Amino acid sequence: MAKNYTKIINSLPSSVPFVGPETQERLLDKQFDSRIGANESVFGPSPKALKVIKDEASSLWMYGDPENFDLKIEIAKKHNIKSENIVVGEGIDGLLGYLVRMLVEPNDNVVTTDGSYPTFNYHVNGYAGLLKKIPFKEDFEDLASLSSFSKKLRPKIVYVSNPNNPMGTFNNKNEIQAFINEVPDDTIICLDEAYADFVPDDELIDINVNQENLVRMRTFSKAYGLAGARIGYGIGHENLIKNFDKIRNHFGMNRISQFAAIESLKDHNHLKDVISRVKNSLKKIEVIAIKNNCKFVKSSTNFLAIDCGYDGLFAKKVLDNLISNGIFVRMPFTSPENRCIRVSAGTDEDINLFEERFPKALKQAKDFFNY
Ligand SMILES: Cc1ncc(COP(=O)(O)O)c(C=O)c1O
Structure with a gap:
């Protein structure tokens, strides 16, 4: 057996x-x-998204666009970046799985916060990575320890959720930038920003797609109200993003979810x-x-x-x-x-x-x- x-x-x-x-x-x-x-x-969701969901229901016999072309254009507009800097996937959860698959081989080190978002850990376990966990510090992610551990261990990935789940705390942009500067170049920083829409834009670090070891994860599941549609995206350097295309499930996106996300982005x-x-x-x-x-x-x-x-x-x-x-x-x-x-x-x-x-x-x- x-x-x-x-x-x-x-x-x-x-x-x-x-x-x-x-x-x-x-x-x-x-x-x-x-x-x-x-x-x-x-x-x-936005009434505009609901309308397109109804209007496009009968087109479900077709697969969705495997390149997520139109959706990436709307996301690119939102962040003032290029489509080459965006990967779309089945929620952040799906993208976390791809990220781990891209980077983690058995016994590779991965650093995260103990008690932080568990689906990331679940994927790391699924590829037999070794999770090194730093405790919370007074309900905040302990960025100083996460970076010093990363320097010591040279993990494949260091994961930070900001704002954090489950405590809801937020490390300000100076702290996040200092953390990013400290992490060694050969460690990929996964900055999970599932709740970023609830933070004013000027309190978040600027989008910088020139940094090769940083990927920022966003989702339509929270403020956009489309959790069941399963749409997330990652923002990063072109070289990092290209690697997702080697392994992602190209027809994994639901066609109607793609339309719904596009309409949601237009409904400020x-x-x-x-x-x-x-x-x-x-x-x-x-x-x-x-x-x-x-x-x-x-x-x-x-x-x-x-x-x-x-x-x-x-x-x-x-x-x-x-x-x-x-x-x-x-x-x-x-x-x-x-x-x-x-x-x-x-x-x-x-x-x-x-x-x-x-x-x-x-x-x-x-x-x-x-x-
Ligand atoms: C920190 C964090 N990341 C990711 C997710 C999942 O996002 P998605 O629905 O896009 O997979 C959640 C959902 O609760 C979350 O709290």
């Missing part, structure tokens, strides 16, 4: 980076009343509106946290980490209570970050439900632990 599988496959555990809310609903045998756990956008008003609705929603969640004597971590994303006041076991109990009461939320995996639960921005209805059920979840957890 299992004779024909690769050594890597045989060595891997049967795990997934995240258990989906649908899986949990099947286990609970009921649907969530509020889905505020996966940092999706409850505010949905919708993007602005979503960003302001997310900010309002997070403010309401902050107020709920305070009302329940909980602290929160200031967020630069579309979610808020609420500090439940005790350890990971306590926060897990709160989370479980919320889940069994119809509210889908998630929490960080590592200590001490796992003292928090992570709540995504929601509609007023979502937030009202959370406001009603969070105190009960806290109380049940306190009763359970006798606090």
Whole structure:
């Protein structure tokens, strides 16, 4: 048995980076009343994107353009770069897989933050890379340690998510630039900017496609509200981007997703509106946290980490209570970050439900632990 599988496959555990809310609903045998756990956008896609999705439905008999030509032109306009500096893929998740495949051979070192976005680690494990993890420093990614570790280990990739998931913290552009300057040239810096749309442009480092060891990842899953359409892109030096074309799944992009992304990029008003609705929603969640004597971590994303006041076991109990009461939320995996639960921005209805059920979840957890 299992004779024909690769050594890597045989060595891997049967795990997934995240258990989906649908899986949990099947286990609970009921649907969530509020889905505020996966940092999706409850505010949905642009009406322009929705229109093209409907209008183009009958063209689905055709494959999508394997070059993502028109979409790359729109992305290039947004960032004032050339199409040669852009790779489009099946979400950042898909692109992370390609990046690791391009660079990591068994036992190669890769550096990341312990407890940061786990899908990256999942891909590294899938190619038998060796993950070296730096702990968070007071809920922030510790850029100084990430760069000094990179100098020492000369890893194939150093991964940073900024703003960060799961804590929502943001390392400012001076810190990021200093980090980039410190990392050795032979290490590729993967700067995952899934939540960059929630940060004012002038607070992000300038786009610099001349740096050969930097790739920045963006997505349509968050502010653009197209998580289910699976569209992400990487920005980088032409030489780095060219290598994606050697291995990416050329027909991996859904034709309708390509059109939807193009229309989304043209709808600046919708993007602005979503960003302001997310900010309002997070403010309401902050107020709920305070009302329940909980602290929160200031967020630069579309979610808020609420500090439940005790350890990971306590926060897990709160989370479980919320889940069994119809509210889908998630929490960080590592200590001490796992003292928090992570709540995504929601509609007023979502937030009202959370406001009603969070105190009960806290109380049940306190009763359970006798606090
Ligand atoms: C830091 C980070 N990177 C990537 C992703 C996934 O992005 P995509 O939907 O484009 O695969 C997420 C989603 O939660 C994320 O938090």
